[in-house]
Amino acid sequence: MELISGVKKPYVWGSDTAIQEHFGIGDEGETLAEVWFGAHHLSPSRLVSDESEDPISLEDWIAADPEGTLGASVVERFGPRLPYLMKLIAPKRPLSLQVHPDRDRAQVMFEAEELAGIPLDAPERMYKDPNYKPEIIYALTKFEALGGFRAPRRIVEIFSDLDTELAIQIVSMLRAKPSPEGIRQVVDRLLSPQTTPAPAQVEATAAAMSDRLQAGISPSVRVDRIVTSLARMYPGDAGAVVAAMLNPVTLRPGEVLFTPPGGIHAYISGLGVEIMASSDNVLRAGLTEKHVDCQELLNCLDYVAAPPVRIAPEWVTDATQVFYAPVDDFELSVTRLGDPQPIPGHGGRIVLCIEGEAFLSDSETSQMRLTPGQAVFVRADKMPLYASGTGVIMQSDIP
Numbered sequence: 001m002e003l004i005s006g007v008k009k010p011y012v013w014g015s016d017t018a019i020q021e022h023f024g025i026g027d028e029g030e031t032l033a034e035v036w037f038g039a040h041h042l043s044p045s046r047l048v049s050d051e052s053e054d055p056i057s058l059e060d061w062i063a064a065d066p067e068g069t070l071g072a073s074v075v076e077r078f079g080p081r082l083p084y085l086m087k088l089i090a091p092k093r094p095l096s097l098q099v100h101p102d103r104d105r106a107q108v109m110f111e112a113e114e115l116a117g118i119p120l121d122a123p124e125r126m127y128k129d130p131n132y133k134p135e136i137i138y139a140l141t142k143f144e145a146l147g148g149f150r151a152p153r154r155i156v157e158i159f160s161d162l163d164t165e166l167a168i169q170i171v172s173m174l175r176a177k178p179s180p181e182g183i184r185q186v187v188d189r190l191l192s193p194q195t196t197p198a199p200a201q202v203e204a205t206a207a208a209m210s211d212r213l214q215a216g217i218s219p220s221v222r223v224d225r226i227v228t229s230l231a232r233m234y235p236g237d238a239g240a241v242v243a244a245m246l247n248p249v250t251l252r253p254g255e256v257l258f259t260p261p262g263g264i265h266a267y268i269s270g271l272g273v274e275i276m277a278s279s280d281n282v283l284r285a286g287l288t289e290k291h292v293d294c295q296e297l298l299n300c301l302d303y304v305a306a307p308p309v310r311i312a313p314e315w316v317t318d319a320t321q322v323f324y325a326p327v328d329d330f331e332l333s334v335t336r337l338g339d340p341q342p343i344p345g346h347g348g349r350i351v352l353c354i355e356g357e358a359f360l361s362d363s364e365t366s367q368m369r370l371t372p373g374q375a376v377f378v379r380a381d382k383m384p385l386y387a388s389g390t391g392v393i394m395q396s397d398i399p
Contacts, residue, residue, distance in 0.1 A: 001362045001385075002377050004045040004058055004350070006035035006088070012289065018090035018271045022140065023354075023373030025088075037350050037375045038085035040278050042120065042128055045377075058082070058377060062348065070348040071380035074398050077328065084330035086350050086375070086396045087274040089137070094230060094268045096288030097239040100133035101300045102261040106281055109296075123291045128280040132261045134327045135276035136311065138334070138394070139251035140354065143270030146226070146246040148263055149305040152178040155186075155245050157219050162208045166201045166241065180303040186245070187303065190238045191285050191294040199236025206231030206240055222248045226268070230287060239286025249308045256323045256332070258309040262302035273354065275396045277329040316344055324399070331399050337389040345385065347398035349378040356391020 008026060014033025019025050026032040036043050044057040059082075062069045066080035074083070101109065110130040118125045137143065149155075152174045159167040169189070174182045189195050206227055213224040223244050230240040246264065251257055251272075259265050266287065283297040284290055313321035313334070320335040320343065335343055337358055343351070351360060353370035361367045362382040370376065370393070378385050387393060 001360065001368060001379070001382060002058075002061070003048040003368070004037060004375055004377050005048055005055075006037050006373070006375065007043040007045060008032055009034035009036065009043075013091050013093045013095055015090040015092040015271075018092070018141075019088055019373075022271060023088065024371070025373045033090060035088040035373075036085060037087070037352060038278060039082040040085050040129070040280060042280055045375075068381045069377075069379045070398070071346070074347040074380070078398075081278065082348055083278055083328075083398060084396055085276050085278045086352065087276075088271075088373075089267065089274050090271045091267045091269055093233065094287060095266050096282075096284040096290060096292075097242060097264065097266050097286045099264050099283045099285075099297050099300050100135070100259070100261050100279070101127075101281055101283065103132040105300055106130050106132050106279070110281075124293075126281065126283060126291070126293055126296060129278075131277055131279040131281065133277050133279035133281050134258070134260050134325065134329070135274055136256050136258045136323065136325050136332060137251070137267070138256050138273045138275075138323070138332060139253050139270060140273065141253060141271045143251040143255075143272050144268040145249040145251070145257060145265060145308075146243055146268065147249050147257060147259060147265040147308045148247050149183050149245055149303065150247055151305045152182055155183070158223055158244050161212070161217075161219070162205060164201070164205045164208050166197050166205045167208065170241075180305065183245070183305065184301075184303040187242060187301065188298060190242050191298060193294060196238050196294070197241075202236050202238050202241055203231065209244070220248075234287050237286045242286070247308050251310075254334075256311045256313075258311050258325055260302070260309070260326075262300055264301055273332075273352070273394055275325075275330050275332050277327065317341070320344060328399055330396055333395045333397070335387060335393050335395070337387055337391055337393065340386050340388040343385045343387050343393075343395060345378075345383070345395055345397040347380050349385070349395055349397040351376050351378060351385070351387075351393050351395045354392050354394055356389060358387055358389040358391045358393050360393075361386050
């Protein structure tokens, strides 16, 4: 069992208070969007016990003994690498409108960008690794997001009373084809570089939504508020209109949202813990200052309308609930601590304290104390793991 560091990410959309106040990570007033715990090659955690000038990374430590750290079955399925990544995330302003690729597309495009000689840190580099990126978000506070397309008839309801050129086009296209193909045509029209509407058209539609919101005649107050806010932050960006086609999601503390590959989404505000396949492949189509490649996003996008996928927990003990994501790369468990108890789990595990005080021990390590924001990596060959205390811990492990 090794205490590991988190890697801070000061993205512009991050909060300057949330992670600091809840976890004691970062400086007062510092913009802090994410903190990574894992072994992704771009930003691996490091072993705190290594007091050298350049502490060993979790990535290298696992590579030195993959079967001991991960377990033989994990190495057989995923190779000698940790298959998941754990993050704290704190958006103060909306993230970009984005999609993550499936595994096949990620492998092909990563190799293509490698052959093209595009540096991994280049702004235009889209594929940082050959992996897909399904993910779950566990809300620590109220968490607002957008996820997946609404049904075509619901999209028509959103736009049908707006007397703007763009809204009339959207309604006409979806009434002609109230299907995934109709959604595809509308999104292509809005995002493809060859057909994207002029900024004035976008702003006119957003203004019309703001007007009906103020008049108290909105068919969806949440959608109109979101679009009005996005249009104010990103004037003329067609991504704000696409946002009106998506399902608004509000997570209460303790609730979990799953986003599959190809699922269009954007996180808006709140504080949470993310677990995902170990990847940093993000395809953006707007609502961002970062590199945008609308065509590549469209190549990966799933146009089928579906409600947001909320994962209900299964109580495996009186103290531990597990959120089983429909993928093989990771699962999430949450344990409310008390007297010493075994913590269920498989493979190499990362345990993060999110509340109070936790005391952990494995088959060889004497008791280790964790406070909020501290995390340990537990080797597969050091099970079982026991925990006690007055707090709450979260664990990412491998099914």
